[in-house]
Amino acid sequence: RAAGDPAITEIKDWNRYLGEGVDAAPYGAPSPFEAHVVRRDVPWLTADPVSSVNFTPLHELDGIITPNGLCFERHHAGVATIDPAEHRLMINGLVDTPLVFTMQDLQRFPRENRLYFLECAANTGMEWRGAQLNGCQFTHGMVHCVVYTGVPLKLLLDEAGLKASGTWLLAEGADAAAMTRSIPLEKALDDCLVAFKMNGEALRPEQGYPLRLVVPGWEGNMWVKWLRRLEIGDAPYAQREETSKYTDLLDDGTARRHTFVMDVKSVITSPSPQAPVTHGKGPLVITGLAWSGNGRISRVDVSLDGGRNWQTARLDGPSLSKALHRFYLDIDWDGSELLLQSRAIDEAGYVQPSKDALRAARGVNSIYHNNGIQTWQVRADGVVENVEVS
Ligand code: MTE
Ligand code: CO
Incomplete structure (x- = not known):
């Protein structure tokens, strides 16, 4: 670019003036540019906020630790x-x-x-x-x-x-x-x-x-x-x-009853509906979380085509029993539609089921213990939707 990149050539306020000194915030807070990374509720779900739930912004997080101020509340x-x-x-x-x-x-x-x-x-x-x-x-x-x-x-x-x-x-x-x-x-x-x-x-x-x-x-x-x-x-x-x-x-x-254990489960956190693809074709980092109440996660597979073909994802970071596990699949996206799914397998050998398999076994009366495979549709324009494939 002939004029040069203004992000480099222009003098910014943060170059010109001294910043805040130590103790400006004795208990620190995230950057104001991260103000959108918050817990959120779904107002119509419950009648009153005192008997309710809000949700961890998984799509904004990485690694396996949840920051204290972002842990969902129930x-x-x-x-x-x-x-x-x-x-x-x-x-x-x-x-x-x-x-x-x-x-x-x-x-x-x-x-x-x-x-x-x-x-x-x-x-x-x-x-x-x-x-x-x-x-x-x-x-x-x-x-x-x-x-x-x-x-x-x-x-x-x-x-x-x-x-x-x-x-x-x-x-x-x-x-x-x-x-x-x-x-x-x-x-x-x-x-x-x-x-x-x-x-x-x-x-x-x-x-x-x-x-x-x-x-x-x-x-x-x-x-x-x-x-x-x-x-x-x-x-x-x-x-x-x-x-x-x-x-x-x-x-x-x-x-x-007494269905205490949380069975093996995973989800792709990015791309996802709140984290669309904004950069066009080429390198794309697909990432997500897997966990199991039975112990460690031994493998996570990712599908780009709604479960027809699977690739083994890369687990990164500590692998600890009954803790979240982080996985990645780094792809070269050709810009065409994707049907993203992840499927986790735990050390006890349990394989995360499809939603159809889960419904066949349990019916649809329950709201609890849904560990079925999630599908995200990534459109060519990068927009992501929650869908189901059968
Ligand atoms: N304990 C008390 N005393 N009161 C509650 O309402 N909610 C339970 C559990 N322990 C609850 C409680 C439920 S349903 C869940 S899922 C977890 O706390 C939520 O923990 P969190 O708010 O730390 O995410
Ligand atoms: Co609960």
């Missing part, structure tokens, strides 16, 4: 604002010694750091009957993945002393919903954490400050936030969230 009765000095965790029921811990007590137990995804069982639930929401933020954004710091639940239960008759645990939240879920003791003793930090800093209020339960690989609803009580019992407690909710009504009128 509350049944709003965000509890809890003074940690007044917060207690009680353990009662079938134990030798009922115990009450302050936050300080909990921080004197040996702690561990672990990276896990949390997925709401209702993630992708609006897509059971067909393509509906135009963006992976809305179709798949009820998932996040952070490093938790916390005390293994086993240490606290051992401190109280479990009676031999104990087989189940009831976890209860301190919010206005007093959310309660039954968890098999075997899981509680295996890999659950009582966490007080996420990505190194205190839990955010929305994520259960000052204390939440971490139930790796299992449905988000069981990860009780604002955790205040653990009761040991000898049977599941049949609470609302495991009877009328978080069960899967089948075509024959019976319901699957």
